[in-house]
Amino acid sequence: MLEGRLSVTLRGDGQMERVVIKHLSGSKANQAVGFPLDQMQVISLGRDAASTVAYDMDRDDAVSRNHATITRDPAQSTVFILTDLGSRNGVFVNHSRITGSTALHHGDIVQLGTGGPEFSFEIDPPPAPTPKATRQIDLRQATPTREISLGNEASAEVRPQRMVLRHKTGSKANQEVSFPVTPTIEITFGRDPAASVSYDAERDDTVSRNHATIRRDAQQKGFALFDLNSRNGVFVNGARIRDSATLHQGDLIQFGTGGPEISFQLDPPPADALRATRQFDARETPPAQTREAAIAPAAASPASTGTAGGTSFTEAPRGVGKETVERLITETKVESRKSMVNIVAGLVALVAVVAGAFMFMGRATDKKIETTTAQVQAEKTHSESTASAVKAIQDRMEPQEIAKEYSESTVYIEVDWKLIDLASGQQLRHRYVNNAPAYVEVPKEWIPKGERLGKLEPWLTFDESDSKAIGGRLAGSGFAVTDNGFILTNQHVAAPWKEIKLEAGIVVTINKKGEPVIARKVLEQRWSPAQSVYWLPSGGNSARKDVSGRHDRLEVTFAHTKLRFQGKLVRVSDEHDVALIKVDAPAKIKPAPLAPLGSEREVQPGNPITILSYPDISLKTLFAAKSKDMLDQGTTIAEIPVPTVTPSAISKVVSSTTTAGEKSSEVYSEKNTYQLTANISAGSSGGPVFDDRGRVIGIFYAGNRDMTLAVPIRFARELMDVKGILH
Structure with a gap:
């Protein structure tokens, strides 16, 4: 590790004109950039477009968004300091990783991350080296030169490079x-x-x-x-x-x-990597002599002598008589027959015994094979379960790790919207009577068969007098799910007009004179414009109209930045509080990983979770910048969104089954919901809910002081399940 600082010695004329960064590798290889010393304060290095030296987002992926800085010490103008800003892959000076800050020499090689881009830090004109004083040697006390005798081994030590x-x-x-x-x-x-x-x-x-x-x-x-x-x-x-x-x-x-x-x-x-060749001395192990085996002489043949006149034979001993030989042959045949019968009987018995033994051993072997197979299968199941448990432990992430890894995937969403009449394009307003919101009963002929009578709708008008515009402004959270800008959030954040909460008011009717008459008071109402929209004209006759919501503003801001991106609504779920929006970003976005299909079975009460979101009550981070516009010299203040990390746990898993074709019109349905222990305020809607393996298992959507709720991520997957998004 490198520590400490180094002062740069000035030339004789006391001038240092500029600092030069010469890029040696990476997307900026063979380029150089200079910074005048009288203007230099901070040189920032990173992939952020606002950095002084901004690296390529794709080719220099070892560089963090804000990686390091080079500063000039205000107390010592001749000192230059390199500081690591907590980068993921580190900062190296002359191939050694630094900790915190270190001083820079003229000619130092700086690398941003292992395998990342390198540059040479130079001062133009270069500083003059400070010469050392000449050391005087007393020849009378000098040590004589030691002579080294070169033997068989190499005198120079080989050092690995x-x-x-x-x-x-x-x-x-x-x-x-x-x-x-x-x-x-x-x-x-x-x-x-x-x-x-x-x-x-x-x-x-x-x-x-x-x-x-x-x-x-x-x-x-x-x-x-x-x-x-x-x-x-x-x-x-x-x-x-x-x-x-x-x-x-x-x-x-x-x-x-x-x-x-x-x-x-x-x-x-x-030098000692290879062993020396072993020499063999033949004198040490003389070969064994050949053992000579004694061969017995051959048996002598009967002597025979032949002459020209005749042949002489040695007389043989006298043999047994003919009768004796015949008797012995007969007895031998009888004994042979008895022996053959006994041998055959013994073989038959042996075959029977062997066959029985094989049958017994076969049955025992079959049982043993069955038992062994069952044991092997049980061991395999246990091994797979153990391996899965070990992998889950190895992959476990703490809340601070999840926040560090996926904060940049969590976005801040701002929405301005209004309800319009599709035919005319005008904004719709809620009529007030006696300073109270007015409602009318839906005519019987407009109520679908099977629904209850007496259904109420707001009295809608274009007239700005005695009315209130239907629309609003809100903020929420979301998270990127692809690297090309698709973002998941709640339906009530991205499309709040799908279900509107209206104030308590009065029910009115129209008398024969065409005047509104108060019939009764009503409590707060929930109204779904897409399902049924009516209003009451001045003549007293009801008419059905087609209306829809429209964004005046849908802006997305990524964590730790002040740049707003225009978003567009892509799709909204008909059953759950889930919506999909899209932004066109100039660079790839880091997506948050979704839990795979089927993993919802792993979600159990007590499981630890982590929520990333932007609650309204969280302290704000503001950025003030002076305008560079010649016509407007004012100061602008922008909010820099910083996600809040909320550790929590699953307190209850609510699930239900539905028949084919059954749908719920209630956005905040209690069907298929995760109940959480977290206490989070407004603004967190749409934020990702991570399990302890860093996977998104749900989307936060509602809550109060007593409990909070999240939508299981499988319903978001259903919303995204098209080739244009997932593939």
Whole structure:
């Protein structure tokens, strides 16, 4: 880590004209930009379009929106300071990651994030180096030069310049990555996106979020591998390590049993990486002599002598008589027949015994196979359940992690709307009689068969006298679900005219003179213009009209910015408090991940949740900017939305079944709802409700001091289930 500050020495004439940033890599490679010193205060670096040095949103994705700054110390004008603004991927100076702030030298190489763009920090004209005083040497006390005798070993030590990691298995198989070797090198491994070597969260599920790290050893001569309390362990050449282990050239590292493997290499390899060839001395192990085996002489043949005159034979001993031989043959045949019968009988008995044994063993084997199969299936089910539980624990996110990851996906929505007559385009108004809102009964001929009589509708008019315009202004929350600008929110936020809450008033009738007559008082009314709209003309005859809502303003603002984007209404649910809007943003938007279909079965009372939203009672962050318009020198104040993080829990899961064709006209239906423990005020409507794995499981839509409610995310998926949105 780099710490401290450095003063820049001025040239002899005391002048430093400008600071120059020369881009070495990234989208701005081979470009240079200069900043005059008399005008320089802060140089901001990031992907935000308002940054002094703004990087490309797509090509420089290792850079955060607001990554770092370079400032000039007001107390010491010759000091320049580089500050990390809490970036995700860090700031590196000369390949070493900094902590907080550090001073910059002329010629320092700055990199924004691992693998991110690099630039050279220079001062023009460059500062003159401060020469050191010449050291005088007393020749009488000088130490004589030591002569070194070169033996068989190399005299120069080979120092590795780069560390090379070759992936053998896992999601990165057959890939290779290298890192320059520095005294402070630290290579981290894990499924965290900020790790030096980041593994796939799904395919490499044996790897922990922060699994292991490689650092220089204490003597700066080798490298050590450290296990960061990983769940599944770290293995070197097949053996699990305890805490740490020294690494050697060619070692095979594995992250968890069955996990991804890498080969550890140094370039150039150390001098002792290869073993010397073993020499064989023939004198040490003389070969065994051939054992000579004694061969017995062959048996002598009967002597025979042949001559020209005749042949002489040795006389053989006398044999048994003919009768004796015949008797012996007969006895032998009888005994052979008896033996054959006994052998056949024994074989038959043996076959019967073997067959019975095989039948018994077969039945026992079948039972054993059935038992073993059942045990294997049970073990498989238990293993899958355990693996699922382990993965859920590894993927668990705290509320602060969810806020850091998905605040930029949560948006602030502002709406101005009014109700208009589609035929004329004029705004509709609610007629007042005696300073009270007036209502009329719907004529019988206009009431659908099966509905109750006496249905009330507001008395509508275009006349601005004795009336109140129907419309309003509101603010709410929402969240991005695609990278091209689709946003989910509540129906009552994006299209508030679908159901309108009207004040308590009076019911009037028209007498024969055409004058309104008060019939009775009525309480507060809920009115759905799209279902039935009537008004009472001056003549006393009812007539049906087609009306609809219209936006005067639908603006969307992303977290921590002051720029407003115009939105448009895309679709509204007929049954649930869900709506879909769209904005056209110049860059890709980070979407919040939705819980998959079927995951609603995992939502149970007591489950922890996190809500991101913009409640009205939350403290506001304001931005004041002086206008640069020559005709308007005033100051404008804009609100910078900052989402509020609310940890909570599921208190109740309300569900119901409906028959085919059944629909509810009640927007705030208690069917299929999550009841929450959170106490949130107005303005939070439309905000995402996350589970402890960082997935959106619902949309906040209503509440009071006693309880709050959320719509399950599956109804939002139904609203989005078209190829143009999800595909």
